[in-house]
Amino acid sequence: MSQTMRAITAPSPGGPDALTLEKRPLPEPAPGEVRIAVTAAGVNRPDVFQRLGFYPPPKDASDILGLEVSGTIDALGEGVTGWKTGDEVCALVAGGGYAEAVTVNAGSVLARPGTLSLRDCAGLPETVFTVWANVFESGALRPGETLLVHGGTSGIGTMAIQMARAYGARVIATAGSNEKCVLCERLGAELAINYRETDFVEAVKAAGGAGVVLDMVGGDYTARNIAVLNPGGRLVNIAFLKGSKVEIDLMPVMLKRLTLTGSTLRARPVAEKARLAAAIRQTVWPWIAAGKLEPVIDSVFPLERAADAHSRIEDGDHMGKILLTV
Structure with missing residues (x-):
């Protein structure tokens, strides 16, 4: 397996063209974390604010943009239970989503609802x-x-x-x-x-x-x-x-x-995000299984066209979620 990955960052504040495709080291999961091979990442307003320099990531978070992903678990950190490699999931992350892989505390991970494609699941966590x-x-x-x-x-x-x-x-x-x-x-x-x-x-x-x-x-x-x-x-x-x-x-x-x-979500402690995830798993996931809700997907862009995705969210014409596929 390659020890590097593609990722989108914003080294200097600016417009959509400030987004840069970089090579970064493949992250390794810390104790209590899983690593997700990313299928898709959601694009959100806070990503735009981070690109503009108005919403820096928390001190312990990646500077890579992206607050939600879907994909497949491909590595487990020490002490993780309840998940295994190969599980299809989506997750709320504090950063790092616009990349080929991301690590996240296992408590912020949710299983892919069986009625949705793995790609479209990327439109669930942040919302x-x-x-x-x-x-x-x-x-x-x-x-x-x-x-x-x-x-x-x-x-x-x-x-x-x-x-x-x-x-x-x-x-x-x-x-x-x-x-x-x-x-x-x-x-x-x-x-x-x-x-x-x-x-x-x-x-x-x-x-x-x-x-x-x-x-x-x-x-x-x-x-x-x-x-x-x-x-x-x-x-x-x-x-x-x-x-x-x-x-x-x-x-x-x-x-x-x-x-x-x-309120905001990004800087909340991992225990608080895990508590929210547990409530969502119990209440909202059955609504999805029953066909009562699903993410509305406006448009999908490949990772290297992250600038186009940001232009789309800023023009105000979109209806639903904008995704990046990896």
Whole structure:
């Protein structure tokens, strides 16, 4: 076996052309880790922010881009149980996904659901972990409640719609075109709002308001999200495409007993990621097996065309996940 591999890095901050295909040493799994021969890697907004120099990897993580992969386990670190070489899996990684191989703590690994291709499984970990941690844990979504999802055709959005529907919640989504709204409704949203044509605040209020809002926009959306939340509602932020510094009136938060929260995944301890993986294995994987949800794949690029994949995610026209194949 070759002791080197191809990998994508961003040695200097910049546009998509800053991505560089390099040769790197083949990583060896540490105790408690497995090594995955990568079939595909998901492309996510945090990868773009890392390329731009705004989201450096944690100190103990690889500088190779990529936060989720699918592939086949080809080596086990000391003390690993429950996995064997040859197992087809997907995994949430703190870095290193845009490569021919990656090492990851065994607790962040999930078996390939039998209904999905190994390639498409690369579109699961980042979205499913994010939605589970934010909508179901921090947001405490309940069956029968309404979830408002902004960016309904993003990778996170498409998964949030499906997971909430599988759980028995109602979903309202926003998107930037009528075509995107059609996809949101096909995935299970009862109402999809083209935010370029309609004020989502009035539309959501007319539909009964929301119990939980999943927001990746921030900026002026923050006050508008507070306006649509019902008493006891929860606003969960996972990104701030319009900026994280806002000025809001907190009186509605007090009067409606609202909760404002948010989180990231990448820097969480491995034990916390393992706990999330266990909950996902028990709850979400059966939904996949039952055909209630699957990753929506927008486009697929070979590893050496990572720059094209980044251009695709930045142009805002994609619907669903963008993958790199190795």
